Amino acid sequence: MIVSLPIFLPLSFMIFAFLFRHYRGREYIAVAAAFLNVITSILLFSQTAREGMLKLQMGDWPAPYGITLVSDRFSAFMVLIASLIFLATTAYSVRSVDWNRKSFGYYLFSFGVLMGVNGSFLAGDIFNLYVWFEVMLMASFILMSHGGERQQLEGSIKYLILNLISSFFFVAGIGLLYGKIGSLNMADIASKLMKYETMPPEINPAFILIFVGFAIKGALVPFFFWLPASYHTPPPVVTALFSGLLTKVGIYSLIRFYSLFLYQHHEFWQPLILGVAVLSMVIGVITATSQFEFRKILSFHIISQVGYVVMGLGLYTIAGLAGAIYFLAHNMLSKTNAFLVAGYVYHQKGTLNLKILGGFYKKHPLWAIFFFISAFSLAGLPPLSGFVGKFLLIKAGIEADHLGIALIALFVGFFTLFSMVKIWIEVFWKPEDNMKKLKRIPQQNWSIQQNPLWMTLSSGGMALLIVLGGIFASPIVDYCYLAAESLMNPQLYVDFVLN
Amino acid sequence: MEFIIAIFIGLLYACGVYLLLRRSIVKLILGVLILSNATNLIIFLSGGIQRNEISFIPEGSEVANPEVILDPLPQALILTAIVIGLGIAAYILALKYKYFEKTGTHDLDQLSKTDQK
Numbered sequence: 001m002i003v004s005l006p007i008f009l010p011l012s013f014m015i016f017a018f019l020f021r022h023y024r025g026r027e028y029i030a031v032a033a034a035f036l037n038v039i040t041s042i043l044l045f046s047q048t049a050r051e052g053m054l055k056l057q058m059g060d061w062p063a064p065y066g067i068t069l070v071s072d073r074f075s076a077f078m079v080l081i082a083s084l085i086f087l088a089t090t091a092y093s094v095r096s097v098d099w100n101r102k103s104f105g106y107y108l109f110s111f112g113v114l115m116g117v118n119g120s121f122l123a124g125d126i127f128n129l130y131v132w133f134e135v136m137l138m139a140s141f142i143l144m145s146h147g148g149e150r151q152q153l154e155g156s157i158k159y160l161i162l163n164l165i166s167s168f169f170f171v172a173g174i175g176l177l178y179g180k181i182g183s184l185n186m187a188d189i190a191s192k193l194m195k196y197e198t199m200p201p202e203i204n205p206a207f208i209l210i211f212v213g214f215a216i217k218g219a220l221v222p223f224f225f226w227l228p229a230s231y232h233t234p235p236p237v238v239t240a241l242f243s244g245l246l247t248k249v250g251i252y253s254l255i256r257f258y259s260l261f262l263y264q265h266h267e268f269w270q271p272l273i274l275g276v277a278v279l280s281m282v283i284g285v286i287t288a289t290s291q292f293e294f295r296k297i298l299s300f301h302i303i304s305q306v307g308y309v310v311m312g313l314g315l316y317t318i319a320g321l322a323g324a325i326y327f328l329a330h331n332m333l334s335k336t337n338a339f340l341v342a343g344y345v346y347h348q349k350g351t352l353n354l355k356i357l358g359g360f361y362k363k364h365p366l367w368a369i370f371f372f373i374s375a376f377s378l379a380g381l382p383p384l385s386g387f388v389g390k391f392l393l394i395k396a397g398i399e400a401d402h403l404g405i406a407l408i409a410l411f412v413g414f415f416t417l418f419s420m421v422k423i424w425i426e427v428f429w430k431p432e433d434n435m436k437k438l439k440r441i442p443q444q445n446w447s448i449q450q451n452p453l454w455m456t457l458s459s460g461g462m463a464l465l466i467v468l469g470g471i472f473a474s475p476i477v478d479y480c481y482l483a484a485e486s487l488m489n490p491q492l493y494v495d496f497v498l499n
Numbered sequence: 500m501e502f503i504i505a506i507f508i509g510l511l512y513a514c515g516v517y518l519l520l521r522r523s524i525v526k527l528i529l530g531v532l533i534l535s536n537a538t539n540l541i542i543f544l545s546g547g548i549q550r551n552e553i554s555f556i557p558e559g560s561e562v563a564n565p566e567v568i569l570d571p572l573p574q575a576l577i578l579t580a581i582v583i584g585l586g587i588a589a590y591i592l593a594l595k596y597k598y599f600e601k602t603g604t605h606d607l608d609q610l611s612k613t614d615q616k
Contacts, residue, residue, distance in 0.1 A: 127576055134583045138590070145594055153598045154610045157524070160591060164531055165519075168538045171580060175538070178573065179545030 002047060003056040003069045003122060005040040006079050009033070010115035017108045027094040030107040034083075034090040037114065041076075041083035048076035049479065052486065053496045055124065063498045064188040068124035070497055073483035074325060075121045078252055081329045082121070084465065085244040085336050086114050091458040093237045095451070096343055101147055101235070109146065110241060112139030117245045121252060124497060126174050127184045129253060133170070133217070137163055140246060143238050144230065155233030162216060162226035170213030176206035187497035190260040190490050199265040207262060211254070218250030220310060221279040224303045228287075231302075232295040232352075236343025239295060243302055244336035248328060251306055255313050255324065259487040263316060274314035278408055280307030285415040294342045294352035294427065297419055298335065301378065304412060305331045311409060312393050315400045321484035323392030326477060330377065330385040330469060337374035337462040341367055344455055345427060354423065359432035366456065368428045373463040375424065377470065379417040385469035388477065500548045504540065511537035523605045524598070528591055535584045539577045546573035 013033045020026045048054055048071050058067040071079070090110065097106050116136025123129040141163075145156035174184070180203050181189050193199065216223040227247070231239050262269045284304030291297045309331070312324025344367050345360060346352055361368040377384035380391075390413055397406030469476060486492055511533055518530030546569065554571035556563045602609060 127579070131579060131583070134587075138583075138586065141590060141594075145597070148597055148601070150601050153594065153601060156594060157598065157610060160594065161519075161527060161531060164587065164591075165534070168534050171538045172541050174576075175542035175545040175573075178542070178576075179547075182570075184572075 001056070002040070002044050003054050003071050004058075006037065006044060006083070006118035006122065007069075007115055009037050009040055010111040010118065013111045014108050014115070017105070017111065021105060021108075022103055026102060026107060027090075030111075031087075031091050031094065033111070034087040038083045038087050041080045044071060045076045045080040048073060053493070055497055064183055064185045067128050068185060068187070068497055069122045070124035070187075070493070071122055072493065073479065073486055074255070075252075077325065077329065077479065077483060078121045078248075079118055081332050082114070082117050082245055085332055085462075086110075086241070088336065088340065088458040088462050089237055089241045089244070091454050091461075092240070092340055092343065094454040096237050096347060096455060097235060098147075104146070106143070106146065109139045109142045110238075112136075113143065113241065113245060115139075117249055120249045124187065125185050126177070126189070130167070130170055130174060133167065133249070136246065136249065137167065140242060143241075144234050146234070146238075149233075152233045155230035159226050159230035166213045166216030166223075168213075169209050169216065173206045173209030173211075173213060176209065177203070180206065185497070186256070186260055187494045191494045191498065193261055193264055194491070194494070196264070204265065204268070207257070207265075210257065211262075214250045214254040214257070215276065216250075217247065218254060218306055218310075219247045219303050220276050220306060221283045221303065224280070224284070227302060228296060228299045231299040232293060236295070236339060236346050239299075240336045240339035240343060243298070243339050244332045247302055247306055248332055251309050251328065254310070255321070255487070258313055258316070259321075260490050260493065263490070266316065270314055270316065273310060274402070274405060277307045277311035277314050278405060280304065280310065281409060281412045282307075285412045285419070288419050289415065289422075292354045294345065294354060294357075294423060295339065297354075297423060298338050298342065301416065301419065302335060304416065305335070305378070307412075308390070308393055308409060311405060312396065315396050315402060315405075316488075317396055317400050318481065318484045318488055319392065319396035319399060321487055322477065322480040323389065323396050325480040325483055326385075326392055326473075327389035329476075330389045330466070333462055333466050333469065334374045334377040334384075334386060337370065337459055337466065338378065340455070340459045340462065341371040341374065344452065344459065347452065347455070354426035357427045357432070358430040359428075361428040367459070370459045370463045371428065372424070373466055375420040376417075377466045379420045380413045381417075383467075383470045385466050385473065388470055388473040392477065392480075501544060504544055504548065508537050508540050508544070511540070522607050524595055524607055525605060527607065528588075528595060531591065532584070532588055535580075535587070539580050539584070542573050542576050542580065546570040 020029060052073065054071040056069040057063060058069065113136055116132050116139060119132030119135060120129055123132055141156065141160050144159055145152055178184060181192055183189050183192060219227040231242065281304050284300050284307060288297050288300035291300060309324045309328050312320045312327060342352060345357065349357055351357065373384060377386035380386040394406045394409050397409060515530045515534035515537060518526045518533065521527065549569060551569040552567045554568045
């Protein structure tokens with residue numbers, strides 16, 4: 001029962017939201033619903049942490065035939081982090097989304113994104129996973145183009161076409177896999193694959209197609225081009241929501257598929273995944289250095305940081321996977337908060353061009369601290385959560401005899417620091433140039449000029465979580481190790497779902 | 500039969516990719532729709548094409564005979580995929596319309612206003 005709540009709650013809110021679309025207090029109802037979602041996620045998380053795994057057979061059909069929802073330690077953790085991010089962005093949007101967007105269903109579609117994301121985390125059936133992807137994509141397409149400004153429409157077309165193509169790859173892979181294996185339930189497919197001594201080569205094309213689908217969704221090199229072309233176009237809070245949830249779902253699914261199916265053909269997949277990881281880390285961070293737009297720099301860094309997570313997966317040791325899970329959670333929080341700060345800068349100044357901005361530390365010291373925490377957590381400075389994540393991953397890389405990759409990860413961390421220092425100097429430290437200020441043309445009216453208390457609260461809460469995640473890392477890391485152990489042992493998952 | 504359909508799917512993919520690479524946004528959208536249908540046909544093919552009975556449990560019996568019926572699941576999957584495809588087609592056409600209203604162009608090369616100069 002509790003397993004279905006993270007899907008059921010956003011769905012019922014979406015239906016309910018039609019009724020108070022034009023009601024003035026709708027944003028507070030949305031915040032309350034997001035808070036309720038955090039509570040149910042905590043319930044799901046604590047129960048999963050106690051019992052290890054939970055499952056729900058939809059309509060009481062037994063496992064290989066019906067649709068199964070499975071919550072293990074990894075997915076429950078992701079649902080919890082996603083709910084926290086969603087609460088922060090919903091609270092943030094109270095003052096940062098304009099009245100028109102709210103009247104035309106901003107909250108409805110943002111809960112649609114949440115439903116799709118939670119569904120993808122909990123799905124135990126590959127076709128069901130595809131349907132949740134589509135729910136999430138459909139809602140995100142609408143949020144991306146919501147408001148219909150010219151640059152938003154441009155970004156949406158790019159985002160939409162490339163994500164649709166990724167769905168086609170994924171569905172074609174599912175079709176081929178079903179033709180070969182004759183099942184859609186993940187546990188059933190895994191148990192059927194385990195019966196082979198070596199993976200039959202004719203199954204690999206299906207998995208290659210599925211891998212390409214996930215790689216496009218997760219913005220891995222060389223499939224990342226949609227992300228920096230579209231993420232800087234919608235209102236900042238939408239970017240924050242997307243950066244926290246969407247690409248991470250692709251990576252989550254990749255980890256899930258790797259731990260259930262692909263590990264059996266390890267000698268083929270490991271070099272591929274590690275190669276993609278290294279390329280993503282390096283190319284993402286180097287392309288970011290040439291940018292001069294706040295959100296574009298952060299968008300390119302998403303690619304680089306997704307590379308870190310995939311590197312942890314590619315090592316495929318318990319330490320590597322635990323590092324990947326911790327890093328994924330840390331990155332969701334820090335990245336979202338960095339975009340929330342970008343939203344506040346836009347709210348105040350009407351532009352995000354680094355060359356024009358300046359003097360923000362003097363006027364808004366609190367927000368400078370929020371940015372400092374999230375940006376330097378991304379760069380991996382102790383005692384913030386990013387340090388723990390990078391430390392775990394690099395340690396795992398050295399232990400797994402991939403010294404070169406560990407060194408590249410360190411080197412990329414240095415470049416990340418460079419980009420973050422660049423933003424810090426240009427936006428927060430450099431004195432504001434009054435000549436340039438006059439030349440500035442206000443672009444869109446994304447924000448309502450009102451008391452930004454809700455924005456401060458949500459961004460401050462996220463910053464607090466990032467600091468706490470770094471200082472009290474030990475229980476979280478222990479939990480990640482437990483989650484990684486159960487991922488490394490797919491027999492547990494198979495037995496639990498099928499019996 | 501499978502062989503013919505496989506070649507047909509290949510042709511559809513070729514058409515779809517060709518249309519995706521054109522400059523006009525309308526052709527791009529047509530390409531996406533063709534690709535989505537080609538993908539649906541792949542799922543259809545995964546159940547196998549045979550001359551068999553319809554997938555019903557015969558009257559007076561508790562179970563269907565797996566020897567004579569065809570796997571009905573791929574068809575259910577296609578149904579889902581077609582519905583999703585329909586929704587996406589409606590949305591993408593509306594987006595195209597809105598974009599044309601704003602900019603008055605069908606040209607994909609005009610989509611570079613938000614890129615780095």
